[in-house]
Amino acid sequence: MKPEEFRRILEDAILGSHEALEKIFELYDPLxxxxxxxxxxxxxDLKQYILIHIALNISKFDx
Amino acid sequence: MxxxxxxxxxxxxxxxxxxxxxxxRAKLKYLRKNETKLETVSFDELPESSQPVYEGDLRQIxxxxxxxxxxxxxxxxxxxxxxxxxxxxxxxxxxxxxxxxIAKELNCSAQHVYDQRYQALKKxxxxxxxEGDEK
Numbered sequence: 350m351k352p353e354e355f356r357r358i359l360e361d362a363i364l365g366s367h368e369a370l371e372k373i374f375e376l377y378d379p380l381x382x383x384x385x386x387x388x389x390x391x392x393x394d395l396k397q398y399i400l401i402h403i404a405l406n407i408s409k410f411d412x
Numbered sequence: 413m414x415x416x417x418x419x420x421x422x423x424x425x426x427x428x429x430x431x432x433x434x435x436x437r438a439k440l441k442y443l444r445k446n447e448t449k450l451e452t453v454s455f456d457e458l459p460e461s462s463q464p465v466y467e468g469d470l471r472q473i474x475x476x477x478x479x480x481x482x483x484x485x486x487x488x489x490x491x492x493x494x495x496x497x498x499x500x501x502x503x504x505x506x507x508x509x510x511x512x513x514i515a516k517e518l519n520c521s522a523q524h525v526y527d528q529r530y531q532a533l534k535k536x537x538x539x540x541x542x543e544g545d546e547k
């Protein structure tokens with residue numbers, strides 16, 4: 350993904366675009382999955398919690 | 413790479429770092445929340461057969477079966493477990509009940525019983541290893 354494309358998606362996600370947020374989730378899936386493990390096992394509830402947390406907080410990111 | 417592109421990459425790096433922190437905090441919050449839930453489960457509403465097992469009860473159960481705490485280290489490690497985990501282990505290994513039966517008795521999912529068993533055994537291993545190292 351080109352840097353300018355990333356900026357556009359991030360800006361849209363911050364402004365509340367669900368589609369852009371989905372792309373951010375997709376892009377950062379490995380990082381999210383890495384943190385969604387408890388004792389080496391992927392915890393779907395934790396992953397869900399993290400995704401909600403990101404969705405609720407992404408607007409706080411200062412571009 | 414021109415100056416504009418460099419700035420964009422800096423933005424991505426900055427966002428990745430920010431996201432990493434946000435995710436880490438979310439995870440901590442989630443774990444704390446779940447830990448609190450586990451520690452504060454009320455047994456008052458559970459049927460008598462599902463009441464917490466205390467040390468005395470465990471000895472009683474142990475005397476009725478071949479299960480005993482000959483190994484003091486194991487007994488000490490076991491005593492350090494939260495009551496609910498002790499109860500689950502006792503039902504699994506002393507009463508030899510299936511996780512599904514225990515889940516019904518405790519009004520929780522079988523997966524929860526499996527998770528609790530996993531966590532309890534892991535904790536026991538750690539405690540035993542710790543005590544082993546100290547000697």
